[in-house]
Amino acid sequence: MAPSWWQPLAARGLGWLLLGFVRLLTGAQARWYGCPPKAEQRIYFANHQSHADLVMIWAALPQELRGITRPIAARDYWTKSELRRWITTAIFNAVYVERERKGDEDPLQPLAEALERGDSLIIFPEGTRGHAPEPQPFKAGLYNLALRFPDVVLVPAWISNVQRVMPKGEVVPVPILCSVTFGAPIRLEPGEERRAFLDRARDAVIALRDVGA
Structure with a gap:
């Protein structure tokens, strides 16, 4: 069945409400160090301590970048309910990934397809x-994507404090000032081994932890 005419309007309206709520709750401050916000094809790679991480980076990006940037979302968590599925699909335009490999399926294939479309x-x-x-330690996915898509800009990011907004076991979010710091792009150097690249990428994220603090 084709989507009803009101569904895109509802998604847009809820998106703005969610954006306002996240920014009110956390501040969602974006700090750009080493690169400006720019409408070019990028992979933003960040530390991960909360299910809210994808929401935090999405809210920190300027509007012109939110429209062309898709967060990855763990399918088993974000499709547990129709509401979660609708939010990640209609508002975030997320790319679902499997956390557990199934047979011969390539877990990176949905990401590769999104990059091939220019996202x-x-x-x-x-x-x-x-x-x-x-x-x-970073897993091999970032290396494999960098190897396959050498022209995509790789931007490290550090998400600060978002895990304190919704402490484990709590159901009511706590207002905490949060930020996302974006750093200078890195690239996969010719002949660079996988572990050396992944360690360097991880170091680039950690280096942003105290920037501007």
């Missing part, structure tokens, strides 16, 4: 949420 992405190279002060 920008928000990814979390740790793969799962961490609870330590520093990110977990």
Whole structure:
């Protein structure tokens, strides 16, 4: 069945309400160090401590970048209810990924298809949420995408404080000033080995933790 005429309007209206709520609750400050906000194809890669991370980066981006940037979303979590599925599909235009590999399926294929269409992405190279002060070792996905799409700009980002907005076990969000710091782009150097690149990418994210603090 074709979508009703009102659904895009509802998604747009709810998107603005959600944006206003997130910015009121967290401030959603964007700090651009090393690169300006620019409408070019990018992969933003960041630390990951909360399910709200994708919402935080989305809210921190200026409007012209939100429209061309798609966050990745864990399918098992973000499709548990029709509301979550609708929000991630209609508002964020998210790319769903499987956290558990199924058979011979390539878990990066949905991301590759989005990049082939010219979309920008928000990814979390740790793969799962961490609870330590520093990110977990990055998994191979970022390296494989950089190898396959060498012209896409890779921008590190550090998300600060968002895990404190919704502490574990709480159902009511706590107003906390949060920020996303975007750093200087990196690139996969010719002949660079996978682990060396992933460690360097992780270091680029960690280096942003205290920038402007």
